[in-house]
Structures are given as structure tokens and as C-alpha cells.
Amino acid sequence: MVYTEKRIEHALRQGGYKITPQRRTIINAVINSHEHLTPAEIHGRVRRENPGIGLVTIYRTLEILASLNLICEMHAGGNCRSYLMRRPLEHHHHLICSDCGTVIDFTDCNLGELERRLSKETSFKISGHLLEFVGQCRKCRGKTLVGQDINA
Amino acid sequence: MVYTEKRIEHALRQGGYKITPQRRTIINAVINSHEHLTPAEIHGRVRRENPGIGLVTIYRTLEILASLNLICEMHAGGNCRSYLMRRPLEHHHHLICSDCGTVIDFTDCNLGELERRLSKETSFKISGHLLEFVGQCRKCRGKTLVGQDINA
DNA sequence: TACTAAATGAAAAAGATTTTCAATTAGCAC
DNA sequence: GTGCTAATTGAAAATCTTTTTCATTTAGTA
Ligand SMILES: [Mn+2]
Ligand SMILES: [Mn+2]
Ligand SMILES: [Zn+2]
Ligand SMILES: [Zn+2]
Numbered sequence: 001m002v003y004t005e006k007r008i009e010h011a012l013r014q015g016g017y018k019i020t021p022q023r024r025t026i027i028n029a030v031i032n033s034h035e036h037l038t039p040a041e042i043h044g045r046v047r048r049e050n051p052g053i054g055l056v057t058i059y060r061t062l063e064i065l066a067s068l069n070l071i072c073e074m075h076a077g078g079n080c081r082s083y084l085m086r087r088p089l090e091h092h093h094h095l096i097c098s099d100c101g102t103v104i105d106f107t108d109c110n111l112g113e114l115e116r117r118l119s120k121e122t123s124f125k126i127s128g129h130l131l132e133f134v135g136q137c138r139k140c141r142g143k144t145l146v147g148q149d150i151n152a
Numbered sequence: 153m154v155y156t157e158k159r160i161e162h163a164l165r166q167g168g169y170k171i172t173p174q175r176r177t178i179i180n181a182v183i184n185s186h187e188h189l190t191p192a193e194i195h196g197r198v199r200r201e202n203p204g205i206g207l208v209t210i211y212r213t214l215e216i217l218a219s220l221n222l223i224c225e226m227h228a229g230g231n232c233r234s235y236l237m238r239r240p241l242e243h244h245h246h247l248i249c250s251d252c253g254t255v256i257d258f259t260d261c262n263l264g265e266l267e268r269r270l271s272k273e274t275s276f277k278i279s280g281h282l283l284e285f286v287g288q289c290r291k292c293r294g295k296t297l298v299g300q301d302i303n304a
Numbered sequence: 305t306a307c308t309a310a311a312t313g314a315a316a317a318a319g320a321t322t323t324t325c326a327a328t329t330a331g332c333a334c
Numbered sequence: 335g336t337g338c339t340a341a342t343t344g345a346a347a348a349t350c351t352t353t354t355t356c357a358t359t360t361a362g363t364a
Contacts, residue, residue, distance in 0.1 A: 018330050018341060040320085054344040059321065095270055095278070104274055110266070111283075118247055118285060122256055126247070126287035131263075133270060135278035170310060170361050192351080206313045211352065 005031060011068050025050045026061045030071055036103060093130075097137040157183060163220050177202045178213045182223055188255055245282075249289035 008027050009019050017023075029045045030037065037045075039062060043055045065071045095104040109131050119126045160179050161171050169175075181197045182189065189197075195210045217223045247256040261283050271278050 016341095020330070020342065022343070038320095052344080055320095056322085056345085057343060060342085095274060095276055097276070104276075106270060108266070114260070114262070115285060118258060119287070122247060123290040124247055124249065124256070124285070124287040125293055126285050127250070128286050130282065130284040130286070132282040133263075133267060133276075133278050134280050134282070135271070135276040138275040141277055168310095172311065172361070174312070190351095204313080207351095208314085208353085209312060212311080 008065070008070050011070055012064070015064070015068055017064055022046075022050065022053050022057050023061050025053065026058060027065070030065070093132060095133045095135065097135065097140055102137050102139075160217070160222055163222055164216070167216070167220050169216055174198075174202065174205050174209050175213050177205065178210060179217070182217070245284060247285045247287065249292055250286050254289050254291075 005024070005027055008031070009024075012019060012023065025046050026042060028049075029042050033045070039055065039058045042062070043053070043058045046053050046058065062071065092105045092107045093109055095106060096102070109129075111129055111131065115126050115129065118124065157176070157179055160183070161176075164171060164175070177198050178194060180201075181194050185197070191207065191210045191214060194214070195205070195207045198205050198210065214223065244257045244259045245261055247258060248254070261281075263281055263283065267278050267281065270276065
């Protein structure tokens, strides 16, 4: 199921939100990028088409889109800035280069059984999960010799 | 293997860092908490023992401790502030309540095989992973009816 | 005890995100 | 189409978080 502009606008309407030119522009910027963008980056792109648009509107729109599950946030290791990214075509996860930031998507995670067990043991109603592997890409290997575990 | 003050100080010395009263206080604050604390929260606690200590010193010390793998950061969904947390006794992951922020640790993740495959396919040298489940705890359930997927 | 590089804290700077509020506008009723 | 109204927008200010600078202090060592 692909997230087209039409579908996203439909979802917005369903949620009781209005369709404004600003929102249209933002949605297009996000749809048309295959990268994970920060609000500031989205602002930069959106301005090319609509120079007057404010960064605040980006934040507000992204918040709505995220609340409707149309896009979502990404939390990379290292410096924990909030990176917003486009909603992909399907559930997937990331493999991130800790040096250059390259992000590779992958789709299989097989966490269903673990999720079921946790849910049972803790009485949580689990609604999602975040899985990221961190390492060094081929390019970046050979420069440093670190190897850190980002879990805790 | 438990991270006592002594062991952490040893690791600092090994890394070429000096042991200062400030660092001692910060380490103790982190060791003695079973919660995940932000730099500001750590500052608050540390000040009770050493009122003059600056927030900058917290940041600097936490950065060192993280670089030595003695503590690490946590990236929760929702508002992506960087939460620092104490290094637990072993590799583990989190189950987080999206409403009240309660964090439950769990240790099994069985990601070895997936990691090996990814590593092979992408030529990444994988050094760690981050796995978090998000949901609603028992208490918080019954209030709202959301159910979001935090992946992308 | 003296030396020196490392560490500290105050203050400023830099960034990111949120709040406020007056002006504008999308969607709807007529 | 016209007008109404609540939602939306953007500028500015306010908040927060994190980093940088720099003068002063201090831990570790000889
Ligand atoms: Mn933990
Ligand atoms: Mn992705
Ligand atoms: Zn890389
Ligand atoms: Zn809860």
C-alpha cells in the first residue's frame, strides 16, 4: 500500500484536519524524498516551492502526520536529535552507519513471538517497536577501530 | 558483572581520564538510580551533594562514560529527547509505556542470526543494536485508545 | 612540593522546539 | 457564489537542550 498524496489527504480529512497549500507542499516534500529528513531539512525543501512557509508549520504538520501514522520519527544513536522520516511502503527497520550516517532499510524482524511473550508477562498492550542496528559501513571501516554497544 | 564505583573509576583511569570529585558524584548518582535519567535530572540529584557542580560537567562526564560504554543513551518514541541511562548488568532492551514513560527492561532479543545476515548482505561491521517495544502499561490502558507504530 | 595537562564552571552561543497571538483561510451552510 | 467560523498560519518571543569559549582550578605525577 503506497502513500500517495491523495491517500494522505484523505487521512487528514478523516482526522478532521483541513487541506492547506502548506500541508500539501510538506506532504509532497516528504513523499518525494527517499531519505530521512529533519524538520529543518523539510523546511528547506518546502521553501523552494513556497518561500513564505514557516518552520512552525512544518513542525505542526509533521506532528499531525505522525499522529496519523503517515510518517514517523527515527531515533539514531549518537547525538539524539529527532529525525523525521517518510513512512515507507511497509514496516521496516534501519541499519545505520555510526560514522557517515548512511541508513539501510530492512524489513524482516521476526519479533512477533517476543512481543507476544512480553505482552503476556507485563500486561502491556504493545503497539509498535523500534529496531536499529548500528555499525560501520564498508566505506567508513578502515578509518577508526571503535566498536560500541548502544544498548542499555 | 556489576558496575561498581571502583570499576568505573578504573575504566576512567584506563582511558586516561582523571578522577575528580564531580565525576565521582555523577557516577554515584547514575549508579544509584535504577531509572533512566536525563542530564538535567542527573544535575538535579548531583547538586544535592555538590551544589556548585555545573550542568556542563554533567554533559562532559556523561559523554565520557558513554564513550567508555559504561552508560548509554536511550531513545524513546514520542518526543525524542536524549535520555541517558545507567548501564545495566547485562545487555538488555526496553519496553516503554508511551503514556506514562514507565520503562521495563528485558534481556532476551535473539537478534544474532538477523545481525549476521545483515552484516553479510551489507558489508557492515555491526557493533550494536537498539530494540524497544512501545505500548501502554496496564495502568495507562483504559484512558485512551491510540495504537501507534513507531517504525519507519 | 612544583609542574602541567586536564578538568571545571560561568557565560555566551548555538540549536531545536514550543507558545502566543493577531491575521488569514478552508470547509461548510445558506 | 457569499458569508461565517473554527482551524490554520507565520512572526516573534519564549523555552529548552546542548555546545563552545575561556579564565581559573586541580588531579596526577615527578
Ligand atoms: Mn535499561
Ligand atoms: Mn527507513
Ligand atoms: Zn559509513
Ligand atoms: Zn503507563
